[in-house]
Each structure stands twice: as C-alpha cells, then as structure tokens.
Amino acid sequence: MSSALQAAPYRVSVRFLSYRAMIGVALSLIFCSILVRVAFGQAAFELVGILMAIIGIPLVLFFCSRCNLALNDQKIIVRSRLYESMLYGRKERSWQDIACIRLRNARFLIFDFKSGGMLPLPLDGFDSANLEQIFWAISRFADPLTLNPDVLAMQRTIFIGGAKQDSCTQIFTQMWLDSMSQSFEVTNFVPLKGGQTLRDGQLSVMMPLASGGMSSVYLVQDRDDRRMVLKELAVSGVGESEAKMHDLFCREATLLARLAHPNIVAVLDHFVENDRDYLLLDFVKGLNLRQHVMLYGSMKSPQIWKIASVVADILDYLHGLSPQIVHRDLTPDNLIFADGKITLIDFGAASDYVSGLTGTMIGKQCYIPPEQFQGHATTKSDLYALGCTLYFIATGKDPEPIEQSMPETGDRLLDLLIADLTVLDPDQRLADARTVINRARSRVAKIAEVVSV
C-alpha cells in the first residue's frame, strides 16, 4: 500500500475577527461608552478618545489577530498566544489526542482534546484557500471516527461544492448523512484512506465518496491540484470468475474511454495498481438529481422537459454507437445537475460486474425494467430507467418497482411521456430516444409559442 506523503506541514491562518465580528465589536464599544456616560453622568473620556477606541480597537484586532496553525502528519501546532490558556499551555497536540472535531452553530470549528483543552476556530475567519487546507489536513491526518457528522457534511460541501456555502443547515447535513449511510456499506476489502497516494504520488486521495461490496469511489487530486474521481474495483484475479470479471472491467474501461459527449463524464485513464483496478474520471462539481430534489423540492415541468431531452440525447448517442452501449444503470443518483447542465457520471460498470459475480443485487430496483432482471437488457431498458428518473424529479418519490408509473404532474403530455416510457412490456414501450427528443422539442416549442404570444 502506498503511504501518506511525508511531513510537508500545512500552514493555515485564521483571522479571529471577521468583518461581521468587527462591526459587532464596534457596536458593543459604542454601547459601553454610552453606558459609561449615562452611569457617571459626565464625559468620562474625551469624545475624540472614545471615537478612536471605537474605530481603532476593531481595526487593530482585525489586522493583527491571526492564529497560525501548522498541521503535519504527527501533530497540530498552534502559534498563537490567545489559545495558550485554552490549551493549557501545550500548544503542540498530536492527532491521537483529538477526542472530537465538531461545528458549533456552523460558525466555529472546534477541536476537543482528550487530555483537556479545546481549539475553537471561527469559520468566518478562513478564506476559501485556508478552509480547503484545513479540511484537507483533517481528512488526511485525523481519525475519521472523531469527526462529527456535521463536519463531514461540511467537508463534502467544501470539496464537492454544488450548494451555497451557508447551507450547513439541518436539512443539508441530513441530506449528506442520508447519502453517506446509503453509500458506505460493509466491504470485504480495506478502502484507501484520505491522504494515500497512487501512481508514485501523482494522485492523492482527498476523501472517500462511497464504498461497499468490492468497489469504492474516491475524490482525488493530482500534483497540479486538479480534482478527479477515482473508481476502484478490488477484485484480485485469483478465481476463474474473478479473472473474467477483471477482463470485462478492462474492456468496458477502454470502451468508455472512447466516448466523447459533452454530457457524459470523460474517462481519463484506466490502470491497475496493487491488484486493484482503477478508473480515473473527470470531476464534475455539483449535486446529483436526487440530492437536488431533496434540497430544493421536485421540479417544474419546463425544466423536466429540458432534462428529458438532454438525457434522451445522451442515450441516443450511446445507443447509436457501434457496438451499441446499453447504460443499464440510469438513476437520479448518476446524473449531476449543476448550473443547468446535466452530466452522466456513472457507468455502473463496476457495480454491474460485482453483482454479476455475487448474484446479489442491492437497491436501485425501482429503476430497472423486468426484462433487465431476467437478463436481457436492451436499449429500451434505458428508456424505462429514463421514465423512472423523470418520475422521480417530477414527484420527488421513487417509482414503484416493476410497475408502470403514472404521475399526475398537471402537464398531461409529460404524464403521457413517463407512462409511455415505463410500459413493462418492452415491445409496447417507446421505440427509441429520438422519439423522446422529438416530443420534448415540440413541447418546448409549444411553450415558447405560448410565451411569445
């Protein structure tokens, strides 16, 4: 296994006084001076002196009060007098000493130490680079079991982005926790840890995104700080079926590497290291459709039509290739929606073959048509999955498995489209993705007509 990078310490600097706090200090100084005046009934200080204090003290604090932290793989070193007493004078603490890392009111990042003492860092005081640095260091060096759920949620927001920075609210935390509890399962191999490196140190793992069964997904960074997504398949080619699976994975990887479509995530590379297969993908910033719907509610019909036509276009591209590619795993979780752009990120290659090996299927059954269960996935199976995905973003609910979905969105044509796509018998289903695109185009044109009239 590759080891963590050698001790190049992270230097993080926090400003104690943010702009907001500066105004707060000024206001409280004004309040105190008024109090003093009222209490003593006379001008206790010269007016000029008071004004100097009101403006000067916050300014001095703003510019001078910084806390400098150095974080390396052994310990946290605090270079600030202000924290001296809070840390009982021991300003070098090892990572093992941390009892808990938590957020308070989404305003302070707090390190609690087992041997007493704490280190509260105001989040307002970080600029974005420093914030990234400190979370980088936490993901590399801190024991993950000491992280509070809200810290993990914040870490994901910072690294993955997609939502506004101030949305560290209950619902947002909840969303990340739900998605984590779904995407982290018990495995039969040890996934990589934050900070581990691959390919002679060219790639380092920022954080694990999901793990379970025989595969995991990580967010990684190369030497130029470019972010990418790494998929890992931990199948040692020992058994006969496992070797076959390994071959299939390689074939799929080379196949995917040839795809070029603006709405499909680019496969950058495919390599094998330590008996594990890796697939390197482009990183797409943003939330997936499921998270988007959870955060902002179900979508309106014009937007759904737009998404339908884009996804149908992707499917049309895949189905038009020779040999045809059947995606087989189109779900709201695999479509990233950011700034109005949809990107297909997952080809389920790994998961598909894993389930092929063990015969065990987990989840996602809502989006799979009956003929796929029976082992004959065709291009029409993807259309069924598209219908289910549209149903989900229209209603916010997963469709009923192996049943035709008939939503009531108020848009009759959309209802009809979804119902046509999710017919159980593949022969009765819509013929191809082109039909969906045409329907969406005529519908969008109609909306535009109505608007222009």
Next chain:
Amino acid sequence: MSQSRLGLGPGLGLGLDPSQSDESMCDMTVNPHVGKERGKKSGRVGGDHSKRGIDTLNRSIGLVPWLVLLVLWINGINSVVIPLFIAMSIVQLCLQTNAHPTNIIVDALGLSLAWRSQTDQYSLRLAWSDLKQVEFVPAIGAACDDPAGGVLVLSYQRPKNLFSSWPIYLDFDSLAQSGGLMTLWRLVVDARLQLAIPLDIFTLESDMERFVRFVGKHLAADRFDWDPAFAALIGGQAQVSYTRMWLDDMSSFRRRREGALPEAALVLDGRYRIEGQIARGGQARVYRAWDLIESTSVVLKEFVLPVDAGVETRGRSFASVKNEALLLASLNHPGIVRLLDHFVEDHRAYLVMQDLPGRSIKQIVEESGPLSHDMVVSIAKQMLGILAYLHGLPSPIVHRDISPDNIMVTDDGRVVLLDFNVALTLESNSTRTVVGKHNYMAPEQFKGRANCQSDLYGLGATLAFAITGCAPKALTQSTGAILHDLPLSRLIADLTALDCAERCCDANAAEMLLDDITSDATGDDGLDQTLDGGWIKLLASESH
C-alpha cells in the same frame, strides 16, 4: 486529587485503561452534540414528556438577575450596578460559550460534571448519598435493556433549604442553553433535582457502558426503589457479548492490516488461528479457523467496517452485522448454522460460526449436475421445517435470501441454512432497498415488501435450480419442468406463484403438499388427482 492533575499530560484522566478506571473512578468525555443528532434521528423524546413547562421556566429564570440589575439601575444605585454588571457579563459570557459539561466523572463519592474545555476548568459534584431514585427511559420502540437512545434520570433529594420550592428537571440541553448561570446555581443548591443524562452523549460507546455499570455499582439496592427498566439495563450490561461487540477500538488510530488475513494469523488475542480463506462474497470474506481454546474447527466471517465516513456511518453499517449476530444468537434449530461468538477487532467485525462439513446446493450442482428426485424432496422437507420454525417464532423472521448459495447439505445429508445477513424480523421490515439474488427473489420482495411467503418463493426457485441444474428466470413461475417428476413440479410451481394469493400460504401448507407427493410416489393413482387444469396449462406454456 484525580481532577487536579487533569490536563497535565496527554492521556491522563481519560480513563481508557480499564484496569485503573474500573476500580475507583472513571472519567468520560461526553459530546452532547452527537447525542442530540442521534436522538433526533431515533425519535427520542425520553425524559422531556410533561416536563417541558418547568424546563422553559428554568431557562427564563436566567433573566431574573438581569432584571434585578435593571431595576437597581433605574433607581440610580450606580455604584453597585457597574461592578455587578461587569462581573455578571463575564460569568454569563463564559457560561454561554461553554455551557455543556465536557466530561462526566464517576467516583466513590459521587457523580461530577466537569467543564474542561475552557480557559478555566471547574467541576461540580453530586453526591451519591443524596441520590434517591434512578430511572431509565428507553428510546421509543426500543427494548428496555437497550441503552441506545435512552435517558438515565437521576433524582436527588437534598436537605431542605431556601430553594426547595419545586423540583427542577435538568437535561443536557438545558445545561447548554442560555440561563446557564441560574441553572448551574440551582444544580448546586436545589433540594429536589432531577438530572437527565442521555446515554448516547458519550463519545465512546464503551464509556457509556462503564458509566451505567458504575452508577449501578455505587447505588445500594436497599436505599431506594430500583426502577425495573434500570434493573433490566444493568442486567443487560452483564451480558458480555454486547460489550464486546461495541468495544471501540479507538486507541488504534490506523488499521493494522490492509489485506486478507494470511494463513496462521491469530485473531482475538490468539484464540483463533486462520487456516485459509474459504470464500469471498460481495460483503464479507469467509475463513476457516481453528479455535485454540475449544480445539474445534470454526468458520470466521469477516466484515470490513467503513470508518472513513465517521462514527455515525460506522455505527449504521455495523448495525447490519450486529443484526445478523443477534438474530443468529436468538435462533435454536438444528437446521440453522450456530453462532458461537462475535467480536470486533481492527475495525473489522467477525462472526464465529460452527464449521459444517458439506457443500452448498450450488456447489453440488456445479460439480455433479442436477440432484436426484429423492434428494430434492429431502431438501424440500427439511427446508420447509426450518422455514416453519423461522416463520412461527413470536416475531417471525424472514430470511430474504434463500438461494442455492445459502443452503448447505452436510455430508450426512442434513440441510443447514446459512447467511442471515439480510434477514429481518417481520415488524422491522420496511425498507426501500432490496437485497437478494434476483433469480430467487419474489416479486413482492422487489417492491420492498418481503413477507414470509417470499421465502417460500426463494425455496421454490432453489428447488427448481436443484432439479434442473440451471438458474430459474427471474420474475417468472418455475415448474422445474421434468415430466417424470410431475408432483414435485407441482410443488415448485405452487411455491413460485407470482401472486401471493396463489402461492402456498405458509410452510406448513407446503409441507402437507410435500407429504402428498411422497405418498403419491409410493402409490400409483396419485398423478391424476394432483393435476388440475390451470397447472397443465402452465406446463404447456412453458414447453412452447
């Protein structure tokens, strides 16, 4: 003395070393924030029923000194007001920034709450001698000996004084919220006090157990009434298994081992010696091992717990392993593999199971082709007995993953059911995700509504596999269509009917059907009786 030395060196006062802490004192870090999050999720309301009103009153009481100050100021007594104002602001500021206790210390004299993570540490002791009653309020829906999500309510009765007007109820939230000064003051002086300690606030699970043990130990049973729930909790803690399952391996910062266990590796303090890897599934590795204490061969099933997503996710993923362990431990049937032990080591969970000489149906079919009629009937009979047992339990258990991989035939012909990883008791069966092998999964299980009949479908499909040697088609009715085995085909068809209403309603009914078959096989005239129109149609359609 123990408190004064705290904070001097790393590790001191943590009480991680059980040898020192179990004797006289234990000191535990608490993290109310985590507890609160968990509590919300599990829907805990423990403790705060009917006491909300008093709680709000307690909080608003924190405003009283400020009002007094205001009145003084209006009356112009400034010489008193200014120093008082400053002093109170400072105290209030300190309390508000760090109001919840960071540690709980239990020793021979009493229970102390300590505020340790601020510039000036202090602690506050509540003596055991004042304690009058201990109640345990379990989380809603949880068993009364299940500490997860529950709240321990300690009731104190101190000598009467000025402040004994009404009983005060404090929980950790009210300690942490504003009005801290007054709340603390009342914590010190109030004559009647109820302190609620949610058991999930402890940073370490093992600390929680130690805390409960300590409280139990320091209370003389004759002095007050034992709350039955608390007695059950203490009793539950006596079971070693729970402790060992949850024993946090927090001191080992990183995993010691990355890959599979090598041969001759020792696990659990050298108790088990690995002899080799048997299998490797989607979730777990399976090893054969030698138990050095019992001198028997055992099977170890190893799950790697995800730790990188934090303690919450670890707990949740671990719950699935724990589910299998607790279920297996509660079962007692010769046809179900016996669980001998379970433990956690190096962030991996292990289940220790008896080692049975035999092969799974899948292995047998792969090695020597389809099974004989008699063998299939024998398997069906034994399996129906096992299913009748599982479904007939007070809280019926649905296995949910009956397939040729999970049914083992021992060398002496016994059938044993394995792998309860996804099994559920029927009451808790409401899940969105579906787990199982889809060729053997009943349609209603696809829809997330598995019931006892789903297991019958799985069995029918498995029998079809055993007799034909090829996997049945998913979501179809199987017949195992081999014409000379008509009665058995009929059983399979009845077991794998897609609609629950048409399927055999339970294992006993299927067993009766099976008895008919065996008697038919001895007599000659049975065939015509067992054939009915609809079923012939089914056979005909399959042969097309």
